[in-house]
Amino acid sequence: xxxxxxxxxxxxxxxxxLDGAVKLIMLLAWTVIVFLFQDIRVFIVLFIIGLVLLMxxxxxxKRIRLLVWVIIVFNIFNSIFTILVSPxxxxxxxxxxxxxxxxxxxVLTLETVFYILTLSMKYMSLMPISILFVYTTHPTxxxxxxxxxxVPYKIAYAFNIAFRYIPDLKKDFISISHAMxxxxxxxxxxxxxLIQRMKHFAAIAIPLVQSSLARIDTVANAMDLRGFGxxxxxxxxxxxxxxxxxxxxxIVCVIVLAVSITVRVQxxxxxxxxxxx
Amino acid sequence: xxxMKQSIFNLDTRTVVAIGIGAALYGLLNxxxxxxxxxxxxxxxxxxxxxxxxxxxxxxxxxSGAIGHIVFDLxxxxxxxxxxxxxxxxGLGMGLVFMSKSFSIKEGRATGGNIATLAIVGSxxxxxxxxxxxxxxxxxxxxxxxKMLLQFIAASLSNITVHVILxxxxxxxxxxxxxxxxxxxxxx
Numbered sequence: 311x312x313x314x315x316x317x318x319x320x321x322x323x324x325x326x327x328l329d330g331a332v333k334l335i336m337l338l339a340w341t342v343i344v345f346l347f348q349d350i351r352v353f354i355v356l357f358i359i360g361l362v363l364l365m366x367x368x369x370x371x372k373r374i375r376l377l378v379w380v381i382i383v384f385n386i387f388n389s390i391f392t393i394l395v396s397p398x399x400x401x402x403x404x405x406x407x408x409x410x411x412x413x414x415x416x417v418l419t420l421e422t423v424f425y426i427l428t429l430s431m432k433y434m435s436l437m438p439i440s441i442l443f444v445y446t447t448h449p450t451x452x453x454x455x456x457x458x459x460x461v462p463y464k465i466a467y468a469f470n471i472a473f474r475y476i477p478d479l480k481k482d483f484i485s486i487s488h489a490m491x492x493x494x495x496x497x498x499x500x501x502x503x504l505i506q507r508m509k510h511f512a513a514i515a516i517p518l519v520q521s522s523l524a525r526i527d528t529v530a531n532a533m534d535l536r537g538f539g540x541x542x543x544x545x546x547x548x549x550x551x552x553x554x555x556x557x558x559x560x561i562v563c564v565i566v567l568a569v570s571i572t573v574r575v576q577x578x579x580x581x582x583x584x585x586x587x
Numbered sequence: 588x589x590x591m592k593q594s595i596f597n598l599d600t601r602t603v604v605a606i607g608i609g610a611a612l613y614g615l616l617n618x619x620x621x622x623x624x625x626x627x628x629x630x631x632x633x634x635x636x637x638x639x640x641x642x643x644x645x646x647x648x649x650x651s652g653a654i655g656h657i658v659f660d661l662x663x664x665x666x667x668x669x670x671x672x673x674x675x676x677x678g679l680g681m682g683l684v685f686m687s688k689s690f691s692i693k694e695g696r697a698t699g700g701n702i703a704t705l706a707i708v709g710s711x712x713x714x715x716x717x718x719x720x721x722x723x724x725x726x727x728x729x730x731x732x733x734k735m736l737l738q739f740i741a742a743s744l745s746n747i748t749v750h751v752i753l754x755x756x757x758x759x760x761x762x763x764x765x766x767x768x769x770x771x772x773x774x775x
Contacts, residue, residue: 317661317662337666341666341668345727345728348729377663377664380663380664381664381665391734391738392730392731392734395731395733395734395737396731396732396733396734399731399733399734403729428729429728429729429730432728432729433665433728436665437664437665440664440665440666441664444661444662444664462598464598464603465598465603465606465650465654467603467607468603468604468606468607468610468650468654469607469610469654469657469658470607471603471604471606471607471608471610471611472607472608472610472611472614472654472655472658473611473658474607474611475607475608475611476611476614476615476658479608479611479612479615480615483615483616497619504621504623504629507621508621508629508631508749508752508753511619511631511753512634512753512756512757515616515631515634515635515753515757516757516760518612519612519635519638519757519761522608522612523642525608526601526604526605526608527601529604529608530600530601530603530604530605533600533603533604534600538600538603539598539599539600539603581729
């Protein structure tokens with residue numbers, strides 16, 4: 311994790327230069343479009359566009375591969391779990407039944423396999439744009455962009471505080487847990503029963519909460535001294551006016567979103583199954 | 588520490604910092620999960636919502652839950668908006684007990700009823716909050732309802748366990764500590 315508690319990687323590409331608010335609009339529009347559809351063709355197109363955009367940001371594969379793996383492993387577990395719990399759900403959605411395997415309690419159908427592929431692609435189509443957002447947006451600029459999008463600045467500032475203090479709290483957590491381990495308080499698997507491990511966790515978390523409460527007072531006093539919250543509006547050190555690229559991308563987002571909604575309202579984009587006779 | 592209770596809608600500097608630090612703790616501790624079932628674990632982070640809700644009220648609970656969840660998701664790849672909402676509603680429910688006049692952690696006083704309210708309303712908020720998340724997953728992602736129901740039950744059971752044992756336990760500990768810190772007695 312970077313010093314600021316987020317995964318930002320410094321580069322000079324189009325995405326790094328874009329305003330945080332524009333990237334947030336892009337992420338939100340992308341998410342809404344993914345939510346609208348249930349058609350694997352849409353997700354494959356989005357996934358490919360996302361990958362191309364991700365490559366244009368020149369992020370080192372070494373740094374992003376962990377997140378990619380997290381999502382792939384999530385998809386594998388999610389698929390296995392869905393197959394075990396509702397092996398005929400795809401047939402329910404599509405209205406046809408093509409039996410593949412008889413599992414005893416239920417039958418696994420070809421429709422379900424295709425449904426799971428669609429669902430996995432749905433999650434995968436969100437991955438590139440999310441990684442792009444996470445790695446190219448500086449945390450301190452994130453608060454400013456939220457404020458620009460209409461979130462009250464005090465709430466936006468709370469994001470800043472959270473990002474700012476995660477590394478400090480992490481350090482506290484580690485030193486408390488080392489101090490406790492020296493007294494025989496273990497957290498890892500095999501260092502006690504489930505109940506004992508929960509108790510041990512409490513023995514670490516309670517001092518952490520205590521020191522955080524003291525920290526709240528210190529930080530709040532420091533901010534009060536500097537006049538935080540005196541005015542109804544504030545400016546941000548890192549904010550910059552929107553350039554041509556920023557405005558262009560927002561316009562593209564709005565158009566694509568409008569087209570998607572229109573297409574969806576006209577009935578396209580529900581579950582698509584290629585083997586319908 | 589300030590002894591006066593403030594209006595819950597008044598976002599003063601202390602409240603803003605409490606939201607930020609609460610979110611940081613919730614986001615950080617979300618990395619800790621003790622697995623009990625497939626895709627479900629005991630998430631000790633839930634206890635942070637209990638403590639911050641009870642200490643600072645429903646607004647701080649709601650925003651700490653939402654911001655903490657977003658911050659965690661931002662460092663793990665994808666923002667799950669439906670679950671952000673679940674965390675936020677849970678935090679809101681944990682904070683409702685704060686509005687009772689007989690309850691104040693800072694002054695170390697609470698009735699048995701307050702503690703029961705915290706435990707019960709908090710548990711209900713976990714059920715409602717993550718219930719809404721599960722329903723949204725069915726509609727927004729098209730997840731299979733049976734599978735979501737199973738996941739929801741497992742997650743609710745583990746979250747309520749953490750809330751009641753760890754969360755309410757920590758609140759009782761804080762109450763006891765603040766009570767013994769006060770040397771003042773009412774003379775009759």
